[in-house]
Amino acid sequence: MLDSARDLVCQLGPRAVTVDQIAAAAGVGKQTIYRWWPSKSSVIMDALIELTDPDPADLPDSTYEAVRLQMRRVAGMFASRNGELIRELVADSQGDPALAKDFRDRFFAHRRARGAASLEKGIATGELRADLDVEDALDVLYGPLWLQLLVGHRPLSQAAADRVLDLVWPGLKNSKSRLAPKKTT
Amino acid sequence: MLDSARDLVCQLGPRAVTVDQIAAAAGVGKQTIYRWWPSKSSVIMDALIELTDPDPADLPDSTYEAVRLQMRRVAGMFASRNGELIRELVADSQGDPALAKDFRDRFFAHRRARGAASLEKGIATGELRADLDVEDALDVLYGPLWLQLLVGHRPLSQAAADRVLDLVWPGLKNSKSRLAPKKTT
DNA sequence: GTTGTCCGAGACTTTGGGTCTCGGATTCGG
DNA sequence: CCGAATCCGAGACCCAAAGTCTCGGACAAC
Numbered sequence A, B: 001m002l003d004s005a006r007d008l009v010c011q012l013g014p015r016a017v018t019v020d021q022i023a024a025a026a027g028v029g030k031q032t033i034y035r036w037w038p039s040k041s042s043v044i045m046d047a048l049i050e051l052t053d054p055d056p057a058d059l060p061d062s063t064y065e066a067v068r069l070q071m072r073r074v075a076g077m078f079a080s081r082n083g084e085l086i087r088e089l090v091a092d093s094q095g096d097p098a099l100a101k102d103f104r105d106r107f108f109a110h111r112r113a114r115g116a117a118s119l120e121k122g123i124a125t126g127e128l129r130a131d132l133d134v135e136d137a138l139d140v141l142y143g144p145l146w147l148q149l150l151v152g153h154r155p156l157s158q159a160a161a162d163r164v165l166d167l168v169w170p171g172l173k174n175s176k177s178r179l180a181p182k183k184t185t
Numbered sequence C: 001g002t003t004g005t006c007c008g009a010g011a012c013t014t015t016g017g018g019t020c021t022c023g024g025a026t027t028c029g030g
Numbered sequence D: 001c002c003g004a005a006t007c008c009g010a011g012a013c014c015c016a017a018a019g020t021c022t023c024g025g026a027c028a029a030c
Helices: A002-012 A019-026 A030-036 A040-052 A063-079 A081-093 A097-125 A134-151 A158-172 B002-012 B019-026 B030-036 B040-052 B063-079 B081-093 B097-125 B134-151 B158-172
Strands: none
Touching (some): A019 A030, A134 A158, A134 B158, A158 B158, B002 B040, B040 B081, B063 B158
């Protein structure tokens, strides 16, 4: 049933798909959908989570490289069909506090925690400033990508993510550290 | 007529107000509204622009202070009733490309140009890195504020804007400059 | 005074999310 | 093995609000 939702959303986009279509495709009554989800947007969110959750795993040891890879993955996701889903969900979240909370708790927080883990590791190894505020740093790193996703004033690319990181890095890194980040392309 | 729209939107919020209400309050037929604007969202955008455009003027000479003041103003605006308008417009822009373009061209670009001017001035005076990419820098400075506005994972405050600037500043400033930014609170 | 244009008023259409109802199938109790 | 209660697909229905169409009165032009 979620499968049908996922397929349709991928095929038509989240805006174009209707609840009736999902119900029909799943061979299920509309009422049954509303038995499990409170709104269409919730269904889409579950589809998004199922579509994007398989991720973590192997990160480089270098904090710089790890963060860079994570940012690139996010930029790639934003630029893909999933970015469209995210845009739609953020849009619907304005003016639906329950959905907004759900989005933050079930999608946003998970990914943010992964980013936070990398930064905390970097603090522990001394690659990042000891007094770094992780929350602030995450906003600074990923805020630009979200801005590009939601306002669309510039194309979203992995190169853009790299530029953001390089621009911000001097404010994050432990200036006493001798290890300059080696830039591998 | 725009006055009525502005008043109603301020009073009830952009989501709750209907075109019929605006028409009634302006003592005008609905058709007449659609003679000038293509959609309800467009009306709201004009109201927003009228509500927020009076701004520029006196900035401190110090680039750091100037940018800080501009960021604080944006944070203040985001936290006010106008922030609600902006959220709504960004939401409606997803899935309405014409509105999205209008939003970028008539609201976003203007404010961005002011920020760019400050940065360019800073480059010219040597306070900022000569090779700074202004577009990238603007995304990095304001992206976090937009993220907080649209996702709502953290409270939006002027203090948050200050923290963003301080975190990012080392990557923007001309490291050869002797003038450390003096932090006035 | 007649004709034409403009526009307030409000009825109407449309669209899609969400609810209600029916009837058949499946399951449980005796 | 049979009656009763539950579940659920199907689809009719409701509702709100954006956007369109139509009427009729007011004013202007000639």
